[in-house]
Amino acid sequence: xxxxxxxxxxxxxxxxxxxxxxxxxxxxxxxxxxxxxxxxxxxxxxxxxxxxxxxxxxxxxxxxxxxxxxxxxxxxxxxxxxxxxxxxxxxxxxxxxxxxxxxxxxxxxxxxxx
Amino acid sequence: xxxxxxxxxxxxxxxxxxxxxxxxxxxxxxxxxxxxxxxxxxxxxxxxxxxxxxxxxxxxxxxxxxxxxxxxxxxxxxxxxxxxxxxxxxxxxxxxxxxxxxxxxxxxxxxxx
Numbered sequence: 612x613x614x615x616x617x618x619x620x621x622x623x624x625x626x627x628x629x630x631x632x633x634x635x636x637x638x639x640x641x642x643x644x645x646x647x648x649x650x651x652x653x654x655x656x657x658x659x660x661x662x663x664x665x666x667x668x669x670x671x672x673x674x675x676x677x678x679x680x681x682x683x684x685x686x687x688x689x690x691x692x693x694x695x696x697x698x699x700x701x702x703x704x705x706x707x708x709x710x711x712x713x714x715x716x717x718x719x720x721x722x723x724x725x
Numbered sequence: 726x727x728x729x730x731x732x733x734x735x736x737x738x739x740x741x742x743x744x745x746x747x748x749x750x751x752x753x754x755x756x757x758x759x760x761x762x763x764x765x766x767x768x769x770x771x772x773x774x775x776x777x778x779x780x781x782x783x784x785x786x787x788x789x790x791x792x793x794x795x796x797x798x799x800x801x802x803x804x805x806x807x808x809x810x811x812x813x814x815x816x817x818x819x820x821x822x823x824x825x826x827x828x829x830x831x832x833x834x835x836x837x838x
Binding site: 652657700 | 727729756758760766767768769770773781783815817819822823824825826827828829830831832
Protein backbone atom coordinates (compact mmCIF):
# COMPACT_ATOMS: atom_id res chain seq x y z
CA UNK A 612 0.00 0.00 0.00
CA UNK A 613 1.75 3.12 -1.27
CA UNK A 614 0.77 5.82 1.22
CA UNK A 615 2.88 8.51 -0.47
CA UNK A 616 2.65 8.74 -4.24
CA UNK A 617 4.57 10.66 -6.83
CA UNK A 618 2.69 9.96 -10.02
CA UNK A 619 5.12 11.61 -12.41
CA UNK A 620 8.27 9.51 -12.77
CA UNK A 621 9.96 12.27 -14.76
CA UNK A 622 9.70 15.95 -15.59
CA UNK A 623 11.67 18.17 -17.98
CA UNK A 624 11.78 21.94 -17.53
CA UNK A 625 13.58 24.72 -19.35
CA UNK A 626 16.30 26.50 -17.38
CA UNK A 627 14.97 29.65 -15.75
CA UNK A 628 11.37 28.43 -15.70
CA UNK A 629 9.39 27.09 -12.76
CA UNK A 630 9.59 23.40 -11.84
CA UNK A 631 6.57 21.98 -10.03
CA UNK A 632 6.83 18.55 -8.47
CA UNK A 633 3.73 16.92 -7.03
CA UNK A 634 3.06 14.44 -4.28
CA UNK A 635 -0.15 12.88 -2.98
CA UNK A 636 -0.71 10.98 0.22
CA UNK A 637 -3.48 8.75 1.46
CA UNK A 638 -2.97 8.74 5.23
CA UNK A 639 -4.67 11.82 6.67
CA UNK A 640 -2.75 11.32 9.93
CA UNK A 641 0.54 12.37 8.33
CA UNK A 642 1.45 15.70 9.89
CA UNK A 643 4.96 16.51 8.72
CA UNK A 644 6.21 16.49 5.15
CA UNK A 645 9.66 16.77 3.63
CA UNK A 646 11.31 16.97 0.22
CA UNK A 647 14.65 15.36 -0.53
CA UNK A 648 16.87 15.65 -3.59
CA UNK A 649 19.06 12.79 -4.75
CA UNK A 650 21.96 12.80 -7.17
CA UNK A 651 23.29 9.51 -8.61
CA UNK A 652 25.65 7.62 -6.30
CA UNK A 653 24.78 9.90 -3.37
CA UNK A 654 22.34 9.70 -0.50
CA UNK A 655 19.20 11.86 -0.42
CA UNK A 656 19.76 15.44 0.69
CA UNK A 657 17.16 17.25 2.79
CA UNK A 658 15.68 20.25 0.96
CA UNK A 659 12.67 21.67 2.73
CA UNK A 660 9.89 20.62 5.08
CA UNK A 661 6.45 21.70 6.19
CA UNK A 662 4.30 20.99 9.19
CA UNK A 663 0.61 20.24 8.68
CA UNK A 664 -0.32 23.39 10.60
CA UNK A 665 1.05 25.45 7.70
CA UNK A 666 0.12 25.59 4.04
CA UNK A 667 3.31 27.10 2.68
CA UNK A 668 6.99 27.17 3.50
CA UNK A 669 9.64 29.01 1.53
CA UNK A 670 13.41 28.71 1.47
CA UNK A 671 15.18 30.63 -1.25
CA UNK A 672 14.23 29.22 -4.64
CA UNK A 673 12.25 26.38 -3.05
CA UNK A 674 8.66 26.61 -1.85
CA UNK A 675 6.52 23.77 -0.58
CA UNK A 676 2.73 24.02 -0.63
CA UNK A 677 0.45 21.77 1.39
CA UNK A 678 -3.24 21.23 0.65
CA UNK A 679 -4.52 19.06 3.48
CA UNK A 680 -8.05 18.74 2.18
CA UNK A 681 -6.72 17.35 -1.11
CA UNK A 682 -3.93 15.40 0.63
CA UNK A 683 -1.52 16.98 -1.81
CA UNK A 684 1.78 18.76 -1.59
CA UNK A 685 3.94 20.34 -4.21
CA UNK A 686 7.48 21.64 -4.49
CA UNK A 687 8.09 24.73 -6.60
CA UNK A 688 11.59 25.59 -7.78
CA UNK A 689 11.99 29.08 -9.22
CA UNK A 690 14.03 29.72 -11.26
CA UNK A 691 15.15 26.26 -12.25
CA UNK A 692 18.89 25.76 -12.68
CA UNK A 693 20.89 22.95 -14.32
CA UNK A 694 22.14 21.84 -10.89
CA UNK A 695 18.54 21.10 -9.91
CA UNK A 696 18.57 18.07 -12.22
CA UNK A 697 18.14 15.16 -9.80
CA UNK A 698 15.55 12.76 -8.42
CA UNK A 699 13.18 14.37 -5.92
CA UNK A 700 11.47 12.38 -3.19
CA UNK A 701 8.65 13.55 -0.99
CA UNK A 702 8.33 11.99 2.44
CA UNK A 703 5.82 12.09 5.26
CA UNK A 704 5.86 11.42 8.98
CA UNK A 705 3.39 10.77 11.78
CA UNK A 706 4.77 12.87 14.61
CA UNK A 707 2.19 11.73 17.15
CA UNK A 708 3.17 8.11 16.65
CA UNK A 709 6.23 8.40 18.85
CA UNK A 710 8.87 7.87 16.22
CA UNK A 711 10.32 9.78 13.36
CA UNK A 712 10.25 7.22 10.56
CA UNK A 713 9.68 8.64 7.10
CA UNK A 714 7.41 7.19 4.42
CA UNK A 715 8.80 8.04 0.99
CA UNK A 716 7.29 8.37 -2.46
CA UNK A 717 8.94 6.66 -5.43
CA UNK A 718 10.55 9.84 -6.72
CA UNK A 719 10.36 12.16 -9.72
CA UNK A 720 13.38 12.61 -11.98
CA UNK A 721 13.71 16.30 -12.82
CA UNK A 722 15.77 17.30 -15.84
CA UNK A 723 16.55 20.96 -16.41
CA UNK A 724 17.16 21.73 -20.06
CA UNK A 725 19.77 24.49 -20.65
CA UNK B 726 28.77 15.86 2.54
CA UNK B 727 26.07 15.08 5.12
CA UNK B 728 28.53 13.91 7.77
CA UNK B 729 27.03 10.42 7.79
CA UNK B 730 29.44 7.72 6.67
CA UNK B 731 28.63 4.23 5.46
CA UNK B 732 30.92 1.31 4.69
CA UNK B 733 31.39 -0.48 2.44
CA UNK B 734 30.23 1.43 -0.65
CA UNK B 735 29.70 -1.73 -2.65
CA UNK B 736 29.26 -5.34 -1.62
CA UNK B 737 28.87 -8.36 -3.86
CA UNK B 738 28.04 -11.65 -2.25
CA UNK B 739 26.33 -14.95 -2.93
CA UNK B 740 22.92 -16.21 -1.90
CA UNK B 741 22.83 -17.71 1.55
CA UNK B 742 25.66 -15.55 2.85
CA UNK B 743 25.64 -12.99 5.68
CA UNK B 744 26.89 -9.41 5.49
CA UNK B 745 27.25 -6.46 7.86
CA UNK B 746 26.74 -2.87 6.81
CA UNK B 747 28.16 -0.13 8.97
CA UNK B 748 27.02 3.43 9.60
CA UNK B 749 28.53 6.30 11.56
CA UNK B 750 26.04 9.11 12.24
CA UNK B 751 26.78 12.83 12.18
CA UNK B 752 28.66 14.01 15.21
CA UNK B 753 26.20 14.49 18.06
CA UNK B 754 23.26 12.75 16.39
CA UNK B 755 21.61 10.17 18.61
CA UNK B 756 19.10 8.66 16.16
CA UNK B 757 20.06 6.29 13.38
CA UNK B 758 17.69 5.00 10.72
CA UNK B 759 18.11 2.30 8.10
CA UNK B 760 16.30 2.37 4.75
CA UNK B 761 16.28 0.01 1.78
CA UNK B 762 15.87 1.21 -1.79
CA UNK B 763 15.20 -1.49 -4.35
CA UNK B 764 15.18 -0.85 -8.10
CA UNK B 765 12.74 1.93 -9.07
CA UNK B 766 11.31 2.01 -5.57
CA UNK B 767 11.18 4.67 -2.95
CA UNK B 768 13.10 4.28 0.25
CA UNK B 769 11.53 1.76 2.61
CA UNK B 770 12.05 2.28 6.32
CA UNK B 771 13.63 -0.69 8.07
CA UNK B 772 14.47 0.28 11.64
CA UNK B 773 15.36 3.20 13.92
CA UNK B 774 17.66 3.30 16.93
CA UNK B 775 17.90 6.10 19.43
CA UNK B 776 20.85 6.30 21.80
CA UNK B 777 21.40 2.57 21.68
CA UNK B 778 17.78 1.48 21.98
CA UNK B 779 15.44 0.28 19.23
CA UNK B 780 12.78 2.96 18.73
CA UNK B 781 10.76 1.94 15.69
CA UNK B 782 10.55 -0.95 13.29
CA UNK B 783 9.32 -1.02 9.73
CA UNK B 784 8.90 -3.97 7.39
CA UNK B 785 12.25 -5.43 8.33
CA UNK B 786 12.67 -9.10 7.54
CA UNK B 787 13.45 -11.52 10.35
CA UNK B 788 16.70 -12.35 8.52
CA UNK B 789 17.78 -8.76 9.09
CA UNK B 790 18.86 -7.27 12.39
CA UNK B 791 20.52 -4.10 13.56
CA UNK B 792 22.12 -2.59 16.60
CA UNK B 793 23.51 0.73 17.76
CA UNK B 794 26.66 0.72 19.83
CA UNK B 795 27.70 2.98 22.75
CA UNK B 796 29.73 5.16 20.37
CA UNK B 797 26.44 5.57 18.39
CA UNK B 798 27.60 3.86 15.23
CA UNK B 799 25.17 1.27 13.91
CA UNK B 800 25.39 -1.99 12.04
CA UNK B 801 22.77 -3.68 9.87
CA UNK B 802 23.20 -7.44 9.60
CA UNK B 803 21.64 -9.26 6.67
CA UNK B 804 21.70 -13.05 6.72
CA UNK B 805 20.59 -15.95 4.50
CA UNK B 806 20.75 -13.52 1.63
CA UNK B 807 18.41 -13.89 -1.32
CA UNK B 808 18.58 -12.37 -4.80
CA UNK B 809 15.74 -10.01 -3.84
CA UNK B 810 17.86 -8.46 -1.11
CA UNK B 811 19.96 -6.73 -3.76
CA UNK B 812 19.36 -3.04 -3.15
CA UNK B 813 20.80 0.22 -1.93
CA UNK B 814 20.87 0.43 1.85
CA UNK B 815 20.91 3.91 3.33
CA UNK B 816 21.63 5.01 6.83
CA UNK B 817 20.40 8.36 8.11
CA UNK B 818 20.80 10.23 11.37
CA UNK B 819 19.07 13.01 13.24
CA UNK B 820 19.98 14.77 16.47
CA UNK B 821 17.11 13.98 18.84
CA UNK B 822 13.58 12.75 19.30
CA UNK B 823 11.03 14.93 17.58
CA UNK B 824 13.36 15.95 14.77
CA UNK B 825 12.08 14.84 11.39
CA UNK B 826 14.83 16.11 9.11
CA UNK B 827 17.14 13.16 8.56
CA UNK B 828 20.62 13.33 7.04
CA UNK B 829 21.56 10.46 4.79
CA UNK B 830 24.80 8.69 4.11
CA UNK B 831 25.92 7.78 0.57
CA UNK B 832 24.53 4.26 0.85
CA UNK B 833 25.85 0.73 0.44
CA UNK B 834 24.99 -1.04 -2.80
CA UNK B 835 24.46 -4.73 -2.10
CA UNK B 836 24.43 -7.18 -4.98
CA UNK B 837 23.48 -10.77 -4.24
CA UNK B 838 24.40 -13.23 -7.00
